[in-house]
Amino acid sequence: MLQPTILRFDSIDSTNLEAIRQAKLGIPEGTCIVAREQTAGRGRLDRMWHSAKDAGLYFSIILRPQFAISDWPLLTLMAALAVSDAVWKACGVRVDIKWPNDVCASDRKLCGILAETVETSIGPAAIVGIGINLRKEAVREDLMPSATSIQELCEGALDDQRILNELVTALAERYELLQRDGGFEQTIREWCAHSSYAFDRRVRVSLNDEVFQGVTRGLDRDGALRVELLNGKIRIVRAGDVTAVRPASKEPQ
Ligand code: BTN
DSSP states (O other): OOOOEEEEEEEESOHHHHHHHHHHTTOOTTEEEEEEEESSOBOGGGOBOOOOTTTEEEEEEEEOOSSOGGGTTHHHHHHHHHHHHHHHHHHOOOOEEETTTEEEETTEEEEEEEEEEEOOTTSOEEEEEEEEEOSGGGSOGGGGGGBOOHHHHOOSOOOHHHHHHHHHHHHHHHHHHHHSTTHHHHHHHHHHHTOTTSEEEEEEEEOSSOEEEEEEEEEOTTSOEEEEOTTSOEEEEOSSEEEEOOOOOOOOO
8 A cells, every 4th residue: 555655845836846856866656745835836738727825735646656657647537536535525525527637516626636757767657736726715816717615615614634634545545446456447437437527428629729529428448538429430538628518508499
């Protein structure tokens, strides 16, 4: 079982960047970086991640999985499940996972996950960065309509340390499960059970140079999203942004 140790920072550029630096120094897997604020928090697709002081959980873990790098995208699914476990245990809040890396509640984003790969002298490492909005100050003003925070969802006092503890425990359990025999299949099954995006969801997929619509038809073995096009063909989506499309409202009879 993973033995997590936590390195804490008051302020840092990005917990993912610090994890990359530590991984390059050969630090063992299970090392976690936590910061009260990030001055250059990183999001997917080169976006920045707003990281106001004490407003969010800014967390990264270093992993050195023993399975093929082509399967490392499963780490993002595993991390989303761990966030779901942790938020449920610490706050009693049920979340919805949106492919590939968002955790939402009430259709608004609560958490983002950024997994990166780095070469180190003792082999490649995966850095899994997790940002959870704890308080409303974690959310940039212009994103407020589409984002939420634990504070908004959860009655009672916020216990940041409890959320961190539950997250670390859940990551250790989910990572072990992923690496067991049948762990990939079980992780995908559980991901699908925790996501309203897995099946039969009409979505718009935005790639670098293309946008298309279709209906979700589950995940491939490596975590890629299967989207059925109008012509019945399945497209396998490995990158890009996926947003739900509401079906056009019916014309009045
Ligand atoms: C996204 O939704 O675009 C992913 C956001 C990931 C943000 C977290 S906060 C902790 C870790 N450090 C970073 O710089 N990014 C991730």
